[in-house]
Amino acid sequence: MGDMNQPVYFEDVEVGDELPPLRLTLSSEQVFRYALAANMPGGRFKSDEEARTEGLPGQIVPGNMSLALFARLLTEWGEGVRVRRLSATFRGLVRPNVPLVAHAVITEKHASDHGCFIECDLILEDHEGERRVTGTATVLMATRAAP
Amino acid sequence: MEFDRTTFEPITAAEIREYAAACGEVNPAYTGEVDLVAPPTFAVRLRGRHFMPKELHGLGRNGFDAGKDMELGDPIRPGDVLTAVSVVHDVYEKTGRSGTMNFIVFRTTVTNQDEKMVAIIDQRMMFR
Numbered sequence: 633m634g635d636m637n638q639p640v641y642f643e644d645v646e647v648g649d650e651l652p653p654l655r656l657t658l659s660s661e662q663v664f665r666y667a668l669a670a671n672m673p674g675g676r677f678k679s680d681e682e683a684r685t686e687g688l689p690g691q692i693v694p695g696n697m698s699l700a701l702f703a704r705l706l707t708e709w710g711e712g713v714r715v716r717r718l719s720a721t722f723r724g725l726v727r728p729n730v731p732l733v734a735h736a737v738i739t740e741k742h743a744s745d746h747g748c749f750i751e752c753d754l755i756l757e758d759h760e761g762e763r764r765v766t767g768t769a770t771v772l773m774a775t776r777a778a779p
Numbered sequence: 780m781e782f783d784r785t786t787f788e789p790i791t792a793a794e795i796r797e798y799a800a801a802c803g804e805v806n807p808a809y810t811g812e813v814d815l816v817a818p819p820t821f822a823v824r825l826r827g828r829h830f831m832p833k834e835l836h837g838l839g840r841n842g843f844d845a846g847k848d849m850e851l852g853d854p855i856r857p858g859d860v861l862t863a864v865s866v867v868h869d870v871y872e873k874t875g876r877s878g879t880m881n882f883i884v885f886r887t888t889v890t891n892q893d894e895k896m897v898a899i900i901d902q903r904m905m906f907r
Contacts, residue, residue: 636806656803669801670824695844696823700802703819707806715819721846721903767846 640710642748642773647738651752654705654734658693663728666697693726698765702754705734712774716749720767731759736769748773783865783887785827790817792857798824817855822889822898823847825863831885831904832867845882845905852896860892868901881906 634640634652660679667677672694675682680690699720706715726732733756740751749770756765795817799809802818809818855861868886872879882905889898 662801662803666801669798671826672824695847696820697802699823699847699849700818700820704802704804707819715851717848717850718819719846719848722844 634709636708636711638710639712639774641712642741642743642750642775645738645741645750645773647741649738651705651709651736651738653736654701654708655731656701657731658697658728660691660728663691663693663697666700667694670694670696672696688725689727691728693728695720695722695765698722698726698756699767701732701734701756702736702765702767702769705736705754706752706769706771709736714772715769716772717770718767719769720754720765722765724762724764726756726758726764732764733757739768748775780832780867781864782832782867783827783829784862785825786860786862787825788860790855790857790859790861795821795855795857815857819851820849821855822849822861822863822900825861825887825889827863827865827887829865831883835883842904842906845903847903848901850896850899852898853891855891855897859897861889861897862891863887863889878907 664678667673676686676688676692677694683691699718702718702720703715707713735755736752738750739753742749749772752769754767754769755763757763792815795815796810798821799818804810804818808816865885865887869884871882882903885902887900891897
């Protein structure tokens with residue numbers, strides 16, 4: 633796990649580096665709490681019973697919540713990390729009450745007058761190793777010259 | 780084609796903290812008492828009057844959320860008055876193992892009271 637209180641600098645990372653993964657299990661209650669906070673009160677996010685009435689196998693995690701987990705993965709890496717672009721493709725249902733792991737790997741570094749950025753590939757996989765959500769991100773990094 | 784333009788009530792600190800807590804955020808930037816800002820994905824919770832053009836309402840129940848692309852601008856802070864403008868950004872078809880799928884991309888541009896961009900959100904919806 634990263635340390636959001638410790639700075640991470642552009643100069644200290646390399647293409648191919650993996651960020652500390654985000655490991656968690658979302659409870660049914662957490663999923664519905666998120667759905668309400670995100671103004672998504674649908675039954676599919678509330679309970680297995682209500683989700684099944686919509687033809688789903690059970691309660692599912694909102695895609696927006698998976699996006700939020702990707703954002704946490706990046707911002708919990710360290711201080712000075714600013715997400716500028718975040719993209720996610722929902723490839724399969726994400727379920728509550730199973731272990732999940734979110735991964736990020738740096739695929740590119742680039743610097744310009746607008747700042748120093750990294751590009752990352754993102755994966756959210758479940759306990760069976762199935763890649764339920766994939767994505768990419770562009771992150772503005774602090775530099776040692778101008779933290 | 781613009782199908783929705785909604786200006787929301789000022790964002791409150793309570794909304795920001797609740798969204799952060801619901802995401803499992805512990806970063807004091809999103810949960811604290813000083814210089815509170817919204818977590819990066821906060822703008823996805825904005826709901827305009829229309830999710831899609833009226834002409835497409837019949838598709839609504841058969842759609843799946845295929846993904847999202849967000850570009851983030853100025854941070855969202857308590858007191859911000861946000862305006863979200865939604866358009867149909869793209870329509871395309873893909874054929875895969877399970878057959879032909881139709882995709883519609885709705886783009887929502889969110890600006891604050893100073894007309895600064897805070898988020899551009901592309902919502903990809905898949906319909907069979």
